[in-house]
Amino acid sequence: MSSIAERLRAGSDPKFPENANTVEYAENLDANDSLCQLRDQFVLPTKASIRKKALDGRSPSSVEHTKTGTACSGELKTNGANGHPKDVSAANEDSDQAIYFVGNSLGAQPKAVREYVDAQLETWASVGVGGHFTDMEDSPLVAWQDMAEDCAKKSADLVGASPSEIVIMNTLTANLHLMMASFYRPTEKRHKVILEWRPFPSDHYVIESQIQWHGLDPKKSMVQIQPDENFYLSTEKILATIDENADETAMVLLPGIQYYSGQLLDIPTITKHAQDRGIVVGWDLAHAAGNVELKLHDWNVDWACWCTYKYICAGPGSIAGAFVHERHGAVEYSTGFEAPRFRHRLSGWYGDDKSGRFNMDNKFKPTPGAGGFQLSNPSAIDLASLSAALSVFAQTNMHDLRSKSLVLTAYAQHLLDSIISDSDGEPPFRIITPRDPRERGTQLSVLVREELMDAVSKALVDSGVVCDKRKPGVIRVAPVALYCTFKDVYTFMKIFRKALGA
Numbered sequence: 001m002s003s004i005a006e007r008l009r010a011g012s013d014p015k016f017p018e019n020a021n022t023v024e025y026a027e028n029l030d031a032n033d034s035l036c037q038l039r040d041q042f043v044l045p046t047k048a049s050i051r052k053k054a055l056d057g058r059s060p061s062s063v064e065h066t067k068t069g070t071a072c073s074g075e076l077k078t079n080g081a082n083g084h085p086k087d088v089s090a091a092n093e094d095s096d097q098a099i100y101f102v103g104n105s106l107g108a109q110p111k112a113v114r115e116y117v118d119a120q121l122e123t124w125a126s127v128g129v130g131g132h133f134t135d136m137e138d139s140p141l142v143a144w145q146d147m148a149e150d151c152a153k154k155s156a157d158l159v160g161a162s163p164s165e166i167v168i169m170n171t172l173t174a175n176l177h178l179m180m181a182s183f184y185r186p187t188e189k190r191h192k193v194i195l196e197w198r199p200f201p202s203d204h205y206v207i208e209s210q211i212q213w214h215g216l217d218p219k220k221s222m223v224q225i226q227p228d229e230n231f232y233l234s235t236e237k238i239l240a241t242i243d244e245n246a247d248e249t250a251m252v253l254l255p256g257i258q259y260y261s262g263q264l265l266d267i268p269t270i271t272k273h274a275q276d277r278g279i280v281v282g283w284d285l286a287h288a289a290g291n292v293e294l295k296l297h298d299w300n301v302d303w304a305c306w307c308t309y310k311y312i313c314a315g316p317g318s319i320a321g322a323f324v325h326e327r328h329g330a331v332e333y334s335t336g337f338e339a340p341r342f343r344h345r346l347s348g349w350y351g352d353d354k355s356g357r358f359n360m361d362n363k364f365k366p367t368p369g370a371g372g373f374q375l376s377n378p379s380a381i382d383l384a385s386l387s388a389a390l391s392v393f394a395q396t397n398m399h400d401l402r403s404k405s406l407v408l409t410a411y412a413q414h415l416l417d418s419i420i421s422d423s424d425g426e427p428p429f430r431i432i433t434p435r436d437p438r439e440r441g442t443q444l445s446v447l448v449r450e451e452l453m454d455a456v457s458k459a460l461v462d463s464g465v466v467c468d469k470r471k472p473g474v475i476r477v478a479p480v481a482l483y484c485t486f487k488d489v490y491t492f493m494k495i496f497r498k499a500l501g502a
């Protein structure tokens, strides 16, 4: 499998064999997958559990691979012990796992979350306010005061930054506003923000309302880059749009991965091109963090934001992350300890350096780095959940996850291609995600012919497939390397092919 990944990294044909569309081939890829044990770290929904309408005191049972046999190709046996007391009896009836291909919307639940949140509840109940400063022995967690920093440290590999360039706080949209408050400083001449044709609504609203907040007109200050007829945003087009507006642009704000098409943009090239023209560059990494390899520091990105509930699996609405390049986070005391100099930002007491945070002297002396952008005492429950998710990432690294993900997605594309080549007449769908593996993450966006969409949606739901449909007609298929298998991809395609009547 690693040789396929290497070919994909070079942008070459993965060369799947004749028998690729067989369950044996898919199982063989799983057997050779060095990350396959990570799936056991998750509680995945089952076909029965996704239909649940009321709580019954138990989570879906997890499936564990037998100790004997090839790593992950062995016969599956159910294991009810996922940390929840009442689920043992249910192990058999709902062990039939659903196909969870929607990690681009909400990542699956790591088993560690329950353990970490339980530890937090016990700490809070036991020592109360003392939990802020107490490192409890035998707890997977550090003292509440240190948790955000601890999570920043554990996020370093995910985004390619030093821990001090990362702050864990708030939620994605709130952080986009905070970063724009600091980095979008329009002048009469430079006031434009360059974005893409179809930003996520929240990103659009952030940019629009920030422009209005400065008393400017979004019609004059928002520049949207248009894609070609395949929803593709070529780097040339992006650079040309930057050139056309170079002197009037204050900021470029783009998604690392476009949520609709699944296209991964060329972050380093775009960043450098815009910065060379005096433009500040921010990235929304909601669909990129935990999905593809990022090197925010080396790419000299000014700032970036991401949520942690998609590929990072910290749970719905969980606490988010932001990156501020070290050159923007410096705090200088050259003019005296009472007059630190630092980049202006909207500030709060948790941005104060830890050493003086509780002096309550109302003299803002920010933590050097991204931490100085923090506002509030962060939710320790949220941070427990994120710590748990990051503990799964700590068992691997983004390079290995990306290698698996490249192959998973290429395999999915290969099987989709074979459905198209086996169908007569007009193809039932087309893939709008770039075919070059270097220009996408895990997600493939499949644009299904409109008249087939209802039947396809129903068939997927009926067969226990959880994936995301965006009107009109796009099914976003995201096999996530942490917890999806090649057999999942194979089974999904069998169901999809049947649903299309192909």
Ligand SMILES: *Cc1c(COP(=O)(O)O)cnc(C)c1O
Binding pocket: 171, 172, 173, 174, 200, 202, 203, 255, 259, 284, 286, 287, 307
């Ligand atoms: C998921 C997503 C959001 C969601 O923002 P929240 O503040 O977390 O609700 C915003 N922007 C993009 C690009 C997203 O993919």
